[in-house]
Amino acid sequence: MLDLVGIGENIKRLRIQNNYSQEKLAEILYVSRQAVSYWEGGKSAPTIDNVVTLSKLFNISVDKLLLIDEESNLPENLLKNHSREYVLMLILSNELKFDLTKIFIYLDDYERMTVLKNIKNKRIKYDINKLRYLLKTEEIIFIKKEK
Amino acid sequence: MDLFKLLPFLEEEELEELANKIINSETNEFKGVKLVNLLPFLDEEFIGQLAKFSVQKGKSYHEFLPFLDDDDVDDILLKAAVEHPIKNEFYSLLPFASSDGLSKLLDLILKKESEADVNRIYPFLDEDDISKLFKIIMS
Numbered sequence: 409m410l411d412l413v414g415i416g417e418n419i420k421r422l423r424i425q426n427n428y429s430q431e432k433l434a435e436i437l438y439v440s441r442q443a444v445s446y447w448e449g450g451k452s453a454p455t456i457d458n459v460v461t462l463s464k465l466f467n468i469s470v471d472k473l474l475l476i477d478e479e480s481n482l483p484e485n486l487l488k489n490h491s492r493e494y495v496l497m498l499i500l501s502n503e504l505k506f507d508l509t510k511i512f513i514y515l516d517d518y519e520r521m522t523v524l525k526n527i528k529n530k531r532i533k534y535d536i537n538k539l540r541y542l543l544k545t546e547e548i549i550f551i552k553k554e555k
Numbered sequence: 556m557d558l559f560k561l562l563p564f565l566e567e568e569e570l571e572e573l574a575n576k577i578i579n580s581e582t583n584e585f586k587g588v589k590l591v592n593l594l595p596f597l598d599e600e601f602i603g604q605l606a607k608f609s610v611q612k613g614k615s616y617h618e619f620l621p622f623l624d625d626d627d628v629d630d631i632l633l634k635a636a637v638e639h640p641i642k643n644e645f646y647s648l649l650p651f652a653s654s655d656g657l658s659k660l661l662d663l664i665l666k667k668e669s670e671a672d673v674n675r676i677y678p679f680l681d682e683d684d685i686s687k688l689f690k691i692i693m694s
Binding site for chain 2 (some may be wrong): 409412456459470471476503
């Protein structure tokens with residue numbers, strides 16, 4: 409699943425770098441200014457034709473524009489390039505492409521507890537013992553507690 | 556007696572009987588209880604059967620989605636993709652489908668066996684399928 413918020417920020421950054429206003433970009437793509445604003449706000453995704461045009465206009469690959477290039481998905485870049493909700497969704501849907509320990513320490517308390525709860529109820533398929541050395545006392549008590 | 560308040564205490568068979576009564580009623584409710592009130596208490600497999608029955612009857616299946624198993628969502632998605640992908644309700648299935656199901660949907664679209672709007676679908680595909688789609692489009 410695409411991270412629309414991250415892609416929106418990417419489009420905005422590229423538009424500003426290329427000195428386009430939202431109106432000008434909308435004019436080039438034959439869409440309304442509101443459409444561009446919706447993309448940048450992560451409220452909707454550009455159509456496939458518009459993704460192709462944007463990638464040519466900004467001279468960037470479609471994968472990079474849509475944040476599906478390998479570099480933006482490295483552990484150290486994942487939270488920088490994507491919204492936190494998207495990263496949490498990746499973890500919850502077992503789609504993380506590297507070991508959870510590499511990103512767990514960057515999660516906030518709420519996110520860590522959400523992950524632990526979902527490992528405990530087996531929605532996330534992961535050996536909790538691999539995380540043990542990263543856990544705080546209350547988190548260890550939480551995972552040890554019976555349902 | 557307020558049937559609504561009794562729901563958490565009903566046995567599985569009683570809940571299923573009640574669900575059948577609601578589905579077969581003209582008003583889509585029984586003594587003030589609607590199907591949506593029952594869903595949190597019903598067995599996932601039974602909800603799957605109810606959803607598929609609703610699809611067959613051309614009724615709305617929107618309310619079942621958060622309670623359905625991935626496989627059931629995929630079944631409904633792929634069937635609806637071929638039969639009636641124009642309805643807006645079809646697109647509400649996308650966040651609940653598995654990546655395998657969405658991948659099969661993309662194949663149906665690429666083979667022109669479904670008229671579903673790929674512009675509304677691609678944000679939900681997994682990264683490999685998105686790359687594949689754009690490679691085909693740009694080739």
